[in-house]
Amino acid sequence: MQTPEHGAVAGLLSTVLVTIIAYVAYKVIYNIYFHPLANFKGPLLARTTGLWKAYVECVAQRSFCHVLVELHAKYGDVVRVEPNELHFANPKAYHDIYNNKNRWDKEARLYKSFNEDRSSFGFLTYAEAKNRKDVLNRSFSQAAIDGAESLVVDKTKALCAAFERQSKAAKSADLFFAFRAMTMDVIMTFCFGKPIHAVDAPDFKAPILVAMDASLPIFVRFKYSDLYKNMILKCPPKLSKIISPSTAGLVDLQQLLLHQIRDLTDDPDKLKNLPHNLTIYHRLMDAEAYRNKTVPSAGSLYEEAQALMFGGADTVGNTLMVGTFHLLKQPDKLQKLKRELSAAWPSLNGNEPKLRDLENLPYLNAVIKESLRVASGVVSGLLRVVPSPGAKIDGVAVPPGAIVSCGSTFVHYNADLFPEPDRFIPERWLESSDLDNWLVAFSRGPRMCLGINLAWAELRLGFAHVFRKFDPVLADPVPDGLPFRGVFLPCFYGTHLKVNMQPVTA
Template sequence: MDVVRQALEGRTTKEYAGLALLAFAAYVVANIIYNLYFHPLAKFPGPRAAAASRWWKAYVEVYKGESIVDRLFELHAEYGDVVRITPDELHFSDPKMYNEIYNTRSRWDKDGEMYAPFGGNSTMFTALRYHDAKKRRDLTASLFSRKAVLSLQGSIQEGLDELCDIISARSAAGKTTDLFRAFRCLNLDNVTSFCFGWSLHTVRAPDFRAPPLEEVQNSHGGYQFWKHLMLFRAVLLPVLRLRFFLLWQLKLTGYYDVIQKLKEQVDTLVARPDELEAAPHPIIFHSLIDPAHGAKLSAQELMEEANMFIVAGIGTTSNATGAGVIGVLSNPSTYDKLKTELRTAWPRLDEKPTVEVFESLPYLKAVCKEALRLSHGITSPMLRIVPPQGATLAERFVPGGTQVGVSHLFVHLNPTLFPDPHAFRPERWLEPGAESLDTWLVAFSKGPRSCLGINLGWCELYLNIANLFRRFDLKLEGRAKAFLDGPRARASGDWKDCFLPCFEGPDMLIHTTPVAD
């Protein structure tokens, strides 16, 4: 110690800074050498820069603004079925690995970095540990059961009726309709009505440009920045709680109004749980607040959980609806088959069939499945942490603590499972033995952390596609948004992987003509 003290005596602040910088540089070099040659994953193939530092992935996603899933297609073509893309992360291209990683047996934790930009790990969706997520999931699971969803399909149909009336009015005025925005508005109205008992009626926004959704869409690209810049996140998130974080980080003044409306509802129900009796139907707060014993979560936790239901509920179904519309309109034969089936099952427009009827229509069901396949749901690999004892994946031992994942695109676009995978071809779901393909439709994920709202999503998708194609004759105007077709999307520049797809291409404008019985 005396030697160290003597060496430091008389040094200036500048010299201390130089020593600190030198020590940091030595640490970085030593860490790179370890990652390249001595790390437990050192023998797995991949770019040397990716193996050396996590900054390679940040460079691709943040600095270059590229989609890591596009890079992954290139990397797997070069390195094989498993690729190391950070010092601690492996990605697998074999669809069989999807069922190995995301299944009811593999109750592995989520990766903290990937889910932190959503505001911490205090919700069912963002909870990292399986058991924490299960406790939250069990509270509200009954609300999203098939029986519960079917009992409320009337309110979903009412929202669709309002949207169809607005589309008809636009048609009469000679206006096209941006179906991407229209169905995002409808999804937001559905999720608030279903979960909280009130609708925002965003479908009434001029040209469907509802401020909350416009702001979320415009700010979507910031996901990668907040995922990788952990220092900023670590400093700011504890200080800026949910509503202030949203307002400051994303400048979501319109969405802030939604948060305020939620806050008023939460504050009212926490103070007077008996107000739940005034709800038009069971809502999530019936499960999260007990009139006899009060809230099961804190007011802040209730707010964050409610907000996450909104965030999770406005993307997948609207994207799938868009993919279905583009796919059907791109093929006259597909369009004619769907229209004929719908006219047969729904002869009078004023006598609307139930979801159960639509589910029984083979071609409509095939169209919905193909729409989900080509919209993918979440596009980023949903990273899971291998447990401490390690696991054998793709016939290789993967040590504990490794982040592993398979992007949905590597399942949905696998040419062995889905020949001509970029083509929208509903017939593939009707061919002999097609039932086996259901295993590989993973838009809602699989396993114990799969999407809680899968029944609601299917209900919305059936009703969306059926109502749109039965009640209107449709025609695309020009080039619509390119939906998720793997590496080809890189050339089109229409979307970027930001957990969900972030669309940057032209608007999805549709000419609509109302039909008579």
């Protein structure tokens, strides 16, 4: 027998259920027919709910930057990928969104997922980011990098010495880890004054690099941690290895940085104990560099360090690996590069070329540009919020408040700009300087990569020393390609590139 209390509870539950259904129906109808972006095409579920993108990445486990290629082929140059988000395929849109005139905010959900909210990378507004970058630019200016050339050279030589040890032991080198080991050593020494000698780890598998490789796909979990938490918890068991890997090495390095930061903030005089005065701490802890004479908190210093650590190691490491892969698959281009390097560096026992000398080697620079194009850097769209009163992107009127992006791969693999975009053709950069406008591996505009000058120094020295000092030969198993899944940065999941590094004698 039903009591009045039971009847009241049942009535309340019915009312709640009806309210939820009504609200969901309202949101669906509004998003499809009345939303400011209602006229833009896209998959029905994408126009209905942001859960569709979570399904693609978390349940279907598809790379969204590759799914976008299919969507644009079906719906055209502008695709609605969430109720309030548009992605543009035309390269012109890239410069319309990311340029020095725009002061557009970064989109909160994406950038807060990195847990680097108090860093130059994570600040959502232009004003916050500019204040921080103005301070850090002293460490990453061209003059600062010129002054740190010997540091980058030392780390590059340490990599070459490790390659020689591998060769003497008749072991192939895993370039996925080897190049990252070098770039991690550069970042840790240059930015933090804390060398970790990753290139000396057995087979280049320093714990931090193994952990970073395992943890990169966790970004999918963090990205949807609030709105899509329940959905991710229901992901199939096969995803568990992706979203819960062992990250002991990463935790160890994080603890090292936290300990260093605590020491410095407790006693700033310890800055004098660091091996050089170009570290980010020398800049960020200088109160005179700030308008309010207040240095960042220890938490902010840590988040800045984390952003630089991840961003600095992966992009350059990927570019060196991808460029090497394509050169080894095309011996004519490899030999062309080696001839240019030999002409500039006739004897390994003689004077080494300086960075300024390498900047004047046209084919070396063409190889680097083509490697950057193919590797692309960040492969996900860098989400921006259109300010009032709206904007025109690629000639299309976009209302204020809309989230927009154009992925770098849609610029770098555009067949009109780069004929045969899937082919590695360094010569294309020698034929037209106009192409430089379309190299966006470090992004463009006021939020572009802070470390671009350091990255170019690493790339020039890395390619020059490795290909002048060694005759690399592909080792078995030879990968057919270097497939990746887009998780903001590319996450390479295929056979690693392994090479026998045969030292050159002259």
